[in-house]
Amino acid sequence: MTETPVLEVCDLVQDFLINRHFTVKAVSGITFTVARGEVFGLVGETGSGKSTVARSVMGVNRITSGRIIFKGNEISNKAVFHLHKADVQKNMQIIFQDSAAALNPHMTVAQIIGEPLEINRVCKNKEELDGIINDNLYLVGLSEIYRDKYPGELSGGQRQRVAIARSIAIHPDLIIADEPIGSLDISIQAQIVTLFQELQKKHRFSFLFIAHDLSIIRFISDRIAVMLKGKIVEMAGTEELFTHPLHPYTKSLISSVPTPDPRYERTKKIIEYDTSTFTGEGEFKEVSTGHYLLN
Amino acid sequence: MTMIHESRRQESGMDPLLQLENLSLSFDTPEGEIQAVRGVNLTVNKSEILAIVGESGCGKTVMCQSVMKLLPANSRVTSGKIIFDGIDITQYTEKQMRGLRGTAFSMIFQDPMTTLNPTIPIGKQITEAIHQHSNVSKDEAKSRALELLDLIGIQDPAHRYDHQPHFFSGGMRQRCVLAIALASNPKLIFADEPTTALDVTVQAKMLKLLLEIRDRTGVAIVFVSHDLGVVARIADRVAVMYAGKIVETGTVEEVFYDPRHPYTWGLMQALPSLAKYGQPLKSIPGIPPVLLNPPKGDAFAERNEYAMKIDYEKVPPMFQVTPTHFAATWLLDPRAPKIPSPICLKQESENP
Numbered sequence: 001m002t003e004t005p006v007l008e009v010c011d012l013v014q015d016f017l018i019n020r021h022f023t024v025k026a027v028s029g030i031t032f033t034v035a036r037g038e039v040f041g042l043v044g045e046t047g048s049g050k051s052t053v054a055r056s057v058m059g060v061n062r063i064t065s066g067r068i069i070f071k072g073n074e075i076s077n078k079a080v081f082h083l084h085k086a087d088v089q090k091n092m093q094i095i096f097q098d099s100a101a102a103l104n105p106h107m108t109v110a111q112i113i114g115e116p117l118e119i120n121r122v123c124k125n126k127e128e129l130d131g132i133i134n135d136n137l138y139l140v141g142l143s144e145i146y147r148d149k150y151p152g153e154l155s156g157g158q159r160q161r162v163a164i165a166r167s168i169a170i171h172p173d174l175i176i177a178d179e180p181i182g183s184l185d186i187s188i189q190a191q192i193v194t195l196f197q198e199l200q201k202k203h204r205f206s207f208l209f210i211a212h213d214l215s216i217i218r219f220i221s222d223r224i225a226v227m228l229k230g231k232i233v234e235m236a237g238t239e240e241l242f243t244h245p246l247h248p249y250t251k252s253l254i255s256s257v258p259t260p261d262p263r264y265e266r267t268k269k270i271i272e273y274d275t276s277t278f279t280g281e282g283e284f285k286e287v288s289t290g291h292y293l294l295n
Numbered sequence: 296m297t298m299i300h301e302s303r304r305q306e307s308g309m310d311p312l313l314q315l316e317n318l319s320l321s322f323d324t325p326e327g328e329i330q331a332v333r334g335v336n337l338t339v340n341k342s343e344i345l346a347i348v349g350e351s352g353c354g355k356t357v358m359c360q361s362v363m364k365l366l367p368a369n370s371r372v373t374s375g376k377i378i379f380d381g382i383d384i385t386q387y388t389e390k391q392m393r394g395l396r397g398t399a400f401s402m403i404f405q406d407p408m409t410t411l412n413p414t415i416p417i418g419k420q421i422t423e424a425i426h427q428h429s430n431v432s433k434d435e436a437k438s439r440a441l442e443l444l445d446l447i448g449i450q451d452p453a454h455r456y457d458h459q460p461h462f463f464s465g466g467m468r469q470r471c472v473l474a475i476a477l478a479s480n481p482k483l484i485f486a487d488e489p490t491t492a493l494d495v496t497v498q499a500k501m502l503k504l505l506l507e508i509r510d511r512t513g514v515a516i517v518f519v520s521h522d523l524g525v526v527a528r529i530a531d532r533v534a535v536m537y538a539g540k541i542v543e544t545g546t547v548e549e550v551f552y553d554p555r556h557p558y559t560w561g562l563m564q565a566l567p568s569l570a571k572y573g574q575p576l577k578s579i580p581g582i583p584p585v586l587l588n589p590p591k592g593d594a595f596a597e598r599n600e601y602a603m604k605i606d607y608e609k610v611p612p613m614f615q616v617t618p619t620h621f622a623a624t625w626l627l628d629p630r631a632p633k634i635p636s637p638i639c640l641k642q643e644s645e646n647p
Binding site for chain 2: 045046155157185186187188189190191193194197198212213214215216218219220252253255256257258259260261262263265266270272273275
């Protein structure tokens with residue numbers, strides 16, 4: 001069982017140079033792997049660097065230091081990346097939070113979903129392309145009548161489905177989902193989460209799932225990493241993390257999640273953790289099997 | 296800041312502050328009349344936190360704004376009454392409303408940055424609100440503003456008084472908005488998704504603060520939210536809204552432990568924290584109806600797996616479950632089949 005992980009991130013550092021005197025240290029040395037078919041959840045507060053990790057892995061940012069290894073190839077190395085460019089660009093897809101901004105308003109749904117297929121030359125002819133577009137529309141719970149609609153004519157939930165259809169159409173190995181359900185209504189959140197789970201079971205995609213909502217992360221992820229100020233403070237399997245949280249920040253995060261149970265909600269104790277005392281110093285090591293802690 | 300003790304709060308517990316009687320509100324658009332609020336009966340008691348839950352587009356915000364008369368010119372109240380503190384304010388003019396906004400009720404919005412002026416120091420924005428509503432000297436207003444900043448938990452208020460909003464974090468900004476809302480001692484605050492934009496840890500602190508403020512000042516809060524977890528924590532009573540109507544109302548325990556309306560069931564089943572591990576989440580199919588031509592009968596019928604024939608024909612009345620618990624669903628009619636609630640929260644609370 002030593003399959004190459006889909007994604008390995010080693011000591012990723014991402015600084016943003018604002019000017020000569022000021023550098024934003026968005027991500028300061030994080031390491032994690034995403035195995036094939038695994039849903040890896042990344043959770044943290046606003047400004048903890050979650051989205052930066054997603055963008056750095058995608059190659060949007062030029063990383064400051066560290067290594068990003070995709071299916072065994074070190075894509076953070078320019079030469080290696082160019083060698084595997086086609087593979088990387090086909091097999092790593094991202095879904096953004098704001099689907100209104102992610103979809104081109106001047107393209108129809110069919111064009112949006114078809115574009116990556118054409119670019120990656122997946123289909124031999126137009127009929128096959130049309131077939132794949134329709135299949136994927138059905139897969140995300142939309143129908144053919146949406147083909148010629150523009151993103152502006154769709155509701156938020158439908159737009160997000162189109163964005164998902166676009167990402168899954170070319171069967172990538174890794175999908176990075178950056179707060180994919182943050183801007184949606186509760187009932188639609190449930191629909192999208194269920195959709196993710198079904199697709200994941202069917203096609204064994206690997207997911208890097210980024211969210212600030214712990215209840216969703218808990219529901220969907222196999223393993224979770226908690227980020228704070230550009231560092232991973234704790235990483236463990238979902239059940240392990242929720243039953244035995246070790247870092248005070250994780251404890252505070254878990255205790256803060258509101259549960260829809262009035263009696264429990266009113267009696268539970270919320271653990272407070274002053275994040276201004278967090279320096280990010282310490283060593284990130286394994287405390288028990290698969291459970292890592294920054295201490 | 297007047298201290299209202301627990302005993303006095305309980306005494307005034309059943310004292311209605313705001314009553315909506317059969318309130319209907321429509322927007323006139325080129326496409327036709329959109330009936331955003333359809334015959335809502337609702338009471339907010341003094342010092343009470345009432346939560347209004349529902350999906351987007353259910354009329355939650357419109358209902359709050361209709362009380363404050365903050366809606367655009369193409370809206371009109373088509374029937375019903377708004378009674379505040381015993382006075383019918385339905386026909387109040389803009390000038391009369393100005394006297395009430397701030398002193399009688401104020402509002403907190405989701406995004407603090409759109410409420411605050413980014414160029415003016417926080418302290419000045421609070422004193423501005425104080426001057427607007429009461430005739431006090433500059434020094435008095437400043438000391439009151441400092442008192443408010445202290446009340447909302449800003450450390451070192453004298454120093455922070457001169458800071459612009461961008462020096463504050465999201466949670467702190469939302470606290471400042473709360474301070475402005477509290478500036479003129481309102482009796483009622485409409486809080487429209489005040490914690491949705493905040494991180495969970497910050498949200499927990501904000502909710503704690505709102506409860507403290509309620510206990511110290513006796514202000515009533517109408518809390519609009521779609522997060523049932525947050526509602527469970529903060530609310531005394533809950534009103535579930537769907538397609539411009541209140542479909543279920545009751546105390547927080549009644550609605551959470553014994554929900555009766557299929558829409559409330561749907562909302563709860565959609566929560567990942569209530570789902571069993573490994574089982575799929577259940578979602579409510581479809582989307583809320585557009586209220587251009589509201590459907591005949593129960594607006595929820597189309598999305599309701601338990602819908603009966605009558606649901607498509609006749610609007611269900613409010614059935615009484617207990618003296619404080621009401622639900623508008625034909626399932627409560629004695630002739631309807633008995634359907635057990637698909638949610639069981641009680642077991643959950645025994646082993647949290």
